[in-house]
Amino acid sequence: MAEARSIVDAAGLEALRGQGYALIGPTVRDEAIVYDEIATLDDLPRGVGDEQDGGHYRLTRRNDEALFGYVVGPQSWKKLLHPPVLRLWRARREGDELRVEAEPARVEKFAFIGARSCELHAIAIQDRVFLGGAYADPHYRARREDVFIVAVNCGVAGGACFCVSMDTGPKATMGFDIALTEIVAGSSFLVEIGTDAGRALLDSLPHRAASASETEEAEAILAHTAENMGRSLEAGDVRELLARNLDHPRWDDVAARCLACTNCTMVCPTCFCTSVEDASDLTGLESERSRRWDSCFTLDFSYIHGGSVRQSVKSRYRQWMTHKLSTWYDQFGSSGCVGCGRCIVWCPVGIDLTEEARAIRESDAQKGAT
Numbered sequence: 001m002a003e004a005r006s007i008v009d010a011a012g013l014e015a016l017r018g019q020g021y022a023l024i025g026p027t028v029r030d031e032a033i034v035y036d037e038i039a040t041l042d043d044l045p046r047g048v049g050d051e052q053d054g055g056h057y058r059l060t061r062r063n064d065e066a067l068f069g070y071v072v073g074p075q076s077w078k079k080l081l082h083p084p085v086l087r088l089w090r091a092r093r094e095g096d097e098l099r100v101e102a103e104p105a106r107v108e109k110f111a112f113i114g115a116r117s118c119e120l121h122a123i124a125i126q127d128r129v130f131l132g133g134a135y136a137d138p139h140y141r142a143r144r145e146d147v148f149i150v151a152v153n154c155g156v157a158g159g160a161c162f163c164v165s166m167d168t169g170p171k172a173t174m175g176f177d178i179a180l181t182e183i184v185a186g187s188s189f190l191v192e193i194g195t196d197a198g199r200a201l202l203d204s205l206p207h208r209a210a211s212a213s214e215t216e217e218a219e220a221i222l223a224h225t226a227e228n229m230g231r232s233l234e235a236g237d238v239r240e241l242l243a244r245n246l247d248h249p250r251w252d253d254v255a256a257r258c259l260a261c262t263n264c265t266m267v268c269p270t271c272f273c274t275s276v277e278d279a280s281d282l283t284g285l286e287s288e289r290s291r292r293w294d295s296c297f298t299l300d301f302s303y304i305h306g307g308s309v310r311q312s313v314k315s316r317y318r319q320w321m322t323h324k325l326s327t328w329y330d331q332f333g334s335s336g337c338v339g340c341g342r343c344i345v346w347c348p349v350g351i352d353l354t355e356e357a358r359a360i361r362e363s364d365a366q367k368g369a370t
Contacts, residue, residue, distance in 0.1 A: 004046065012205050013040065016111045021148055024080060025113030026073070031059055033073030035080070038113065045070060052158040052230070052341065054350030064185035068114055071158035072340055076269035077112055077119055081143050082126060088276070090288035105142035108323035114152045115176065117169035118161075118338040122269035124175055128332045129272050148197060151176035155221050159230035160341025163352055168338045170225040181218040190218040231341060233354045234361065235325075238337075241361055242326040246318065248348055250359050257349050262295035264343035264351075265320065269335050273301065296320050321353055 013023055025038040028045050038044065050070045051058040091100040115123075141242045154163075154170035163169030172179040177198035180189040188209055193199045209289035210218075265271040275294040280287035294301050297316050302309035310316045329334035337353075344352045 012201070013038075013113075015201060015204050016148060017107070017235075021109045022076075023109035023111050023113060026068070026070070027207070028059065032057065033059070033070050035073075035075050035077065035112075035310075041067070043350060044068075044114075049156070050158065052160050052345045053201045054160065054344050055347055055350050056159075056350070057345050062185075065187075066155070066182055066185035067150045068180075068182055069156060069185065069252075071154065071156060071161060072116055072119070072342065074267050074342065076267070076340075076355075077115060077123060078126060078269050080110055080112075081123070081147075082130065082140055082272060086139060086291045088289045088291055090286065093285045103139075105138045107142045107146075109146045109148075111145070113150045113300055115149050115172075116152060116154055117172040118166075118340040119269055120149070120151060120172055120175035121166075121168040122340045124341070125270045125332065125334060125336065128334075129270075132332070136141045142276055148201075149176045149194075150177075151194075152177040153179060153181040154225050155182055156224045157228045157230060158341055158345075160344040160352075161229050161339065162231040162233050162341060163339035164226050164229050165231075165233040165354075166335060166337060166339035171222045178274040181221060182218050183214060183221065184344070188214075190214055210259070231339075231344070231354045233337075233339070233357055235335065238357055238361075239326040239329055241357070241364060242322045245269065245360050245364060246322070248360050248363070250356060251314045251318045251365070253359075254317055254351060254356055255312065257351055258297075258313050258317050259348060260297045260299075260313045260316060261348060262297045263346045263348065265295040265297060266293065267342040267346045269338065269340060269342070270324075271295070275301065296323070321356065325353070325357065 015025060023038050024035055025043065026033050026045055027036050027038055027043045028048060029036065033045055033048070033050065043122040044067045045069055047062050047065050048070055049060040049062045052071055053058055057074070079323040089100060089101045089102045091098060126140075127144065131144070151172040153172055157170065176194040178201065179194060191202060191207065193202060264307055265273065273294045273296055274291050277290050277292055278287060279290070296302070296310075296319050299308050299311065310319055324336040329336065344354070346352070
């Protein structure tokens, strides 16, 4: 059911805070939209838009007071559910005795304000990674269990967005408690309920039934966004396309441009590679082990006895792209890409996986025609 009401104001945020949630939402810091703890509507990026393209990101000033008039920034909700650094255990020597303590799972109640549809799909993918199977990650589970999600349907498409190609947006269809469509910049939202918790929150706030014209306006906004994607990807058979082109010369071409800087994997909302790091104090009495984000683009990530399995940049880029778009299906039953475009925007040399897939497809078609 869809209903329109006034903007989620301080009272709405206070209602969530009163339930013990830490409010995490978009705010401007270091000339980018980042996710951080917020207190009031003043912390949101009112009137802020953005320009996004290959290797290009700039904040802009909109001609209205929209609260969600941007696309997505360099951060994703992954940093809260799967933190970049996590201590796993610590140990201390006391005389002849060694005490080892596992790091307890940190239970937090997060309310995510302003999650986009592509990001909800990314969270669902990470849920399968960390919670699926016989060995669930206790730290991820503790952070994930009690998250309240206020989704926002996209009113604009970025220059690198291709969520329509991946069937992950721009309209949120799953994974939220409440979803908003901003129909009057900064002052009026159409609301959709996703869960009983979302219904309870809405019932505690002033709202009214949506008119037919307001519902049509929201649908028109989403249709316009869907028609103006900055990128596209033929995703239907890309899994098979990449699997049969592992020795394609395009991999050499992209390797000549790739810096192996790991930016694409750091900003990706679904990448989950980690490594472990041990440290001790100068006295040798205390030590700890931490888990840190890592990347398949680093030489050491595939290191085994005798050396690295993927010594060339070509092999590492091919591993990332084929895993993301092809072999991810074998592991988790879906693509590992949600079409957010972050990997394109935050690549310092503007490498574009949609263009790489297109180039391989075109030559593959030519080869098939001969």
